[in-house]
Amino acid sequence: MKIPVVTQILKANDSVARENAVLFEERGVTLLNVMASPGAGKTSLILATAARLDEGLRPGVVEGDVASSIDADRIAEAGIPVVQINTGGNCHLDAPMLRSALEHLDLDALDLLFVENVGNLICPSNYRLGNDTAVVVASVPEGFDKPHKYPGIFAKADMILVNKWDLADVFDFDLDFFTRGVRMVNPEVPILPVSCRDGYGLDAWVSWLESRIPSPVPPGV
Amino acid sequence: MHELPATEGILRVALDAAQGAGGGRIREIDLVIGELTSMVDDSVQFYFDLLARGTPAEGALLRFHREPGELRCDGCGRTSAVRAPLPPSCPRCGDLRVRVTGGQAFRVDSIDLDPDPTPTPSTGVSA
Numbered sequence: 611m612k613i614p615v616v617t618q619i620l621k622a623n624d625s626v627a628r629e630n631a632v633l634f635e636e637r638g639v640t641l642l643n644v645m646a647s648p649g650a651g652k653t654s655l656i657l658a659t660a661a662r663l664d665e666g667l668r669p670g671v672v673e674g675d676v677a678s679s680i681d682a683d684r685i686a687e688a689g690i691p692v693v694q695i696n697t698g699g700n701c702h703l704d705a706p707m708l709r710s711a712l713e714h715l716d717l718d719a720l721d722l723l724f725v726e727n728v729g730n731l732i733c734p735s736n737y738r739l740g741n742d743t744a745v746v747v748a749s750v751p752e753g754f755d756k757p758h759k760y761p762g763i764f765a766k767a768d769m770i771l772v773n774k775w776d777l778a779d780v781f782d783f784d785l786d787f788f789t790r791g792v793r794m795v796n797p798e799v800p801i802l803p804v805s806c807r808d809g810y811g812l813d814a815w816v817s818w819l820e821s822r823i824p825s826p827v828p829p830g831v
Numbered sequence: 832m833h834e835l836p837a838t839e840g841i842l843r844v845a846l847d848a849a850q851g852a853g854g855g856r857i858r859e860i861d862l863v864i865g866e867l868t869s870m871v872d873d874s875v876q877f878y879f880d881l882l883a884r885g886t887p888a889e890g891a892l893l894r895f896h897r898e899p900g901e902l903r904c905d906g907c908g909r910t911s912a913v914r915a916p917l918p919p920s921c922p923r924c925g926d927l928r929v930r931v932t933g934g935q936a937f938r939v940d941s942i943d944l945d946p947d948p949t950p951t952p953s954t955g956v957s958a
Contacts, residue, residue: 611855611946615848615939619840619862701833732869733833736937759916761867761931790919794902795931 623737626705630712630740637717640823641725641740645763646747647756648729651773653681654806655747656724657688662816663722667823670720672711674703674728681726691715702733705740722823731756735763743768743822750774754784757791765795769818775803775810834870837937838878844939845888852944857888859943866900867915867934896940901933 618624634641646652653673660669670691673682682694693714695707708725715723725742727734746767748756751774757764764770770792772785789801800818804811845860864870872895883889900913906926913922913934921929 611852611944612941613848613852613944614941615844616941617844617848618938619837619844620937622840622843623836700836702836704836736833736837736868755916757917758919761915761917762869762935765931765935787919790927791917794917794929797930 620736623705626709627738627740627742630705630709633712633717634723634740637720638824639717639720640722641742642722642819643725643727643734643739643742643744644747645727645731645734645744645767646729646749647731647752650729650747650749650752651806652726652729652747653684655771655773655804656726657684658806658809658812659724659816659819660688660690662812664820667721667820668719669722669724670715672703672708672715672723672725674707674726676700676728691720697728701728701730702737703727703739704737708739722819731760731763735766743819745769745771747771747773748788750777750781750783753781754788755791757788757795761791761795764792764799767792767796767799769815770799770801771811771815772801772803773806776805776808778803834874835878837870838875838882841875841893841939842879842882842886842888845891845942846886848939848942849887849944853946855887855944855946857891857942858945859892859894860888861894861896861940861942863896863898863936863938863940865898865934865936867931868937869915870937891942898934898936901931902929903932904929 644652656671671685672693674695676697676699679694682692685692693711695711725739744767746763802811802815804815845857849855849857876893879893901910902913903910904921904926905928906921907924909923911922920927
């Protein structure tokens with residue numbers, strides 16, 4: 611007996627992601643899913659962004675790594691609330707993992723939650739975590755062909771940052787070729803060159819980010 | 832490696848569908864997986880055989896229907912079959928205004944179910 615199903619394979623993840631999204635909306639938290647290769651500069655970007663945020667915006671971080679708490683320690687040293695998830699070999703975070711981590715964070719004390727996904731250009735793109743703003747951090751030394759080789763992750767991005775831009779000349783980085791690869795799968799997404807080392811482009815990135823954070827409702831309204 | 836959680840998803844979708852149809856043993860699962868999704872058939876089947884043990888889907892045959900990667904050119908209006916890495920421009924006319932229009936599917940289309948034998952309703956004609 612043949613039974614039609616036509617169901618997305620990742621619906622179990624997506625239904626938890628929807629629950630997470632409701633939670634974030636209730637608590638007024640904007641969720642940023644930061645995805646990149648290992649070494650592209652996800653942790654540096656989070657730290658550089660947090661340092662430039664409007665003073666009224668309170669950041670928090672969930673760190674996803676296969677092992678270790680090296681990144682979480684760097685975040686904690688900067689005085690930012692952080693929870694570490696060790697995936698124990700799993701190559702991405704999913705919505706249930708994020709939900710478990712949230713039990714260790716006071717969401718009422720946060721406006722913006724950075725989730726640093728596991729360094730990987732394939733797997734994280736399939737797993738929504740909540741009402742994600744998806745930020746893909748590419749970097750100059752990885753090469754300008756990455757959107758052509760890993761279209762999936764660039765297709766899901768709401769913002770693409772090209773980090774280590776201070777090295778663009780050294781690596782003959784072809785931003786046009788990079789951009790064409792992105793446009794094939796994501797015609798509208800903004801692409802911003804940045805450098806966490808010398809600060810290039812970070813103001814534009816932070817303005818874009820702050821424009822996506824809803825203003826808090828004043829008390830008594 | 833990333834096939835493991837994806838395969839858990841396949842199993843869950845199939846078991847839910849079987850239960851919704853009144854239960855039974857799942858003989859086949861039809862999957863549609865895009866060529867651009869980085870999923871390897873053998874790896875999915877390997878994980879499935881392990882995960883399905885002791886469930887109504889144990890021993891089920893996975894049938895992979897591959898959705899080909901497709902690029903559409905806004906210049907010449909034609910489509911081309913592609914695989915990763917994507918070509919930098921339209922393979923037919925060289926125009927740069929191209930976008931991916933196929934190869935990203937990832938779903939269960941149907942299952943083939945061997946229904947549980949339904950108990951014969953009592954006819955009330957027993958002597």
